[in-house]
Amino acid sequence: MHGAGNDFVMIDTISQRIKLRPRDIRRIADRRRGVGCDQVLLVEPPGQPEADFRYRIFNADGSEAGQCGNGARCFARFVRHRRLTHLTTMVVEAGSSLMTLRLRENHEVEVDMGAPLFTPADIPFRRAETAPEYELTAAGETLRVGVLSMGNPHAVLRVNDVNDGSLERLGEAIRSHEDFPEETNAGFLEVVDRTHVRLRVFERGVGETEACGSGACAAVVYGRRMGWLDDRVTVELTGGKLHIQWQGDDSSVLMTGPTAISFEGTIRL
C-alpha cells in the first residue's frame, strides 16, 4: 500500500502466526531483492481494552518506530479491506499512544495523531530546556530547528526552497546528529503562505521518502508555534498532499490524506 507515495508492506498477524526478525524486515523492504517499501507494518490484536487493534512499524533498516502517520491511514483501509473489522472509526495502539482513525470518502482517512510532545526528554533530544526552536550545528552549519515528538522524533528546518541541492547532505547530518540519542526524522519546510507549505523529509531508518505523515504534522506544529501558519494547512510533499489541522497547545493534530492498495500476495522468506 502507499499513502502519498510513502509505501508499506502490510502484514496481518491476527489471522496468521508470524514472527519477523529485523533481517526479515530488511529483506522484505529491499527494493532490489525483496518486495520493496519504506516501512513494514504489522497488524496485531490490541494490548489495551480501549483499542481495536495494535500496529507495529518497522523501518526499511529493521528498526522499530513509535509512529507512522501515512501508515496509520493505510492501516485503517487495510483492516477494512481484509474484513478484520466492520468499523469505520477505530482506535489503534501505536507504540504507547492511542490514535483514532476515521475512514472518509474516496479512500481518504483522517487520523487523530494525538498531541505533540515538546519536553526534550520525551522526544528524546539532548537539551535541558523546552523551546519552540533550538540551535543545532550540523554539516558545519549552525541551524535553527523546531524539535518535537509526534510519537516519534522530528527536527524541522525552515528553508526558502525545498528543491535546494544541499538538503540531502543536511538531512543526513540532522538525522544522525548526536543530540538525538535515538536519531530523528529531518524535515525541510518551505512556507508558501499561511495555509500552504512544501515539505521534504529524510526519515530515520529509511532515507528520503515521498511523504511522511508524522513529519507533515510536526512541520505544521512547528510553523504554527512560530506564528507562520494558520490552524489548517495543506502540506505538499513529493508524493502528494496531506491536510493538517492543529488548534495549538494540548490539542490533537488531525491529518487527512489518501490511501492506495498497490497489490496483494504471499511472501515466502
Ligand SMILES: N[C@@H](CCC[C@H](N)C(=O)O)C(=O)O
Ligand atoms: N513514514 C512515517 C514515519 C515512519 C517512522 C519514522 N521513519 C521513524 O523512524 O520515526 C510517517 O508517515 O509518519
